[in-house]
Amino acid sequence: MTAKERFLRYVKYDTTSDEGSETCPSTAKQLILLKDLHSELLSMGVDAEIDENGYVYAKIPSNVGDKSKICFIAHVDTSPAVSGKDVNPVLVDYKGGDVVLKNGVKITESDTPDLKKYVGKELIVTDGSTLLGADDKAGVAEIMTAVEILVSNPQIKHGDVFIAFTPDEEIGRGTDKFNLKDFGADFGYTVDGGALGEIEYENFNAASLSLTVNGVSIHPGSAKNIMKNAVDLFCEFHALLPEVMRPNATEGYEGFYMADEISGSIESLSCKYIIRNHDMRKFTAMKQYVLDTVEFLNKKHGEGVFIAQIKDSYYNMSEIIKNNFHLIDNAKYAMQSVGIEPIIIPIRGGTDGARLSYEGLPCPNLSTGGYNFHGRREFIPSFALEKMVEVILKLVDVYSKD
Ligand SMILES: [Zn+2]
Incomplete structure (x- = not known):
């Protein structure tokens, strides 16, 4: 299954998180997707578990002996800022100019100058009434697809690869109940950024x-x-x-x-x-x-x-990442080797990876390929989903050799 097919399936789950709730996950509906991801991993033959807080953890054991233990992390919830219920993704064969969504809302070239990069490409947009949920179901779909490729192609060499899917990132609680003690990874990446090529390791x-x-x-x-x-x-x-x-x-x-x-x-x-x-x-x-x-x-x-x-x-994770700079160098290399121009910019916010980095798991953030997160104008070019699968697999390859 392609990352695009997965993505179109995952965005149908309503996983809006709720700051006012005391429970974990903050909304029970997030558990439906988390449980389905757990089942999907099991059906691929992956050793996976879901804990009492809904966190899904998985491990693909090394087939090259003792190498670096890398992880990839994404969150399943979507921002409470805009409805994530009844998301109706629409495929647009983009010919240039403004994109007019079904209800008349426009994604304009002036607001999103990167649009011009995608003339001739297929975009996945909303019908204008909800957000899309590329933040961060694009990350989830990209990681899941990379996992499927790894486990169905045993000839691909890899060290231990760890996966985690978390609830409630959008309300700042994505790492609150993360079981880092038993996770097992040395370092890794959150796949939760925007435009294809972004590598983020400096946050507020x-x-x-x-x-x-x-x-x-x-x-x-x-x-x-x-x-x-x-x-x-x-x-x-x-x-x-x-x-x-x-x-x-x-x-x-x-x-x-x-x-x-x-x-x-x-x-x-x-x-x-x-x-x-x-x-x-x-x-x-x-x-x-x-x-x-x-x-x-x-x-x-x-x-x-x-x-x-x-x-x-x-805190700013750059303090931690500067001692683990191979994560940035290798991310740049992985992107360049699949034809993506790396873009390194400071994040004017925080990420789950910032917290994890300070708790012992250095974790910069990679692009998902999506744009205009937390809004009705959110979209993602279809090919970006598959490109990020290639980046993840390239990183797995790099760390199978060190
Ligand atoms: Zn996110």
């Missing part, structure tokens, strides 16, 4: 800031010199964060502060921010700036008026 350092502002409420008619309006005080704090360090003013390696959520009134107000920077020194300085600002404002308005709690979320 990330923290969350929870700010509480304690005001003093009194009837406005008799408020003179008594009222401390938490709304005004909050505005004072927010204005001290540089406007040029907001997501809408930054790109590349530029970090940002972003106010995410706010609630409150005169008496008390709370706000959540996220803080992001690729550079650890700058990241630390950004967090310190918040603490210094709070101290400054408390001196002005009274101790305890502002309370800041900062919690680190994840």
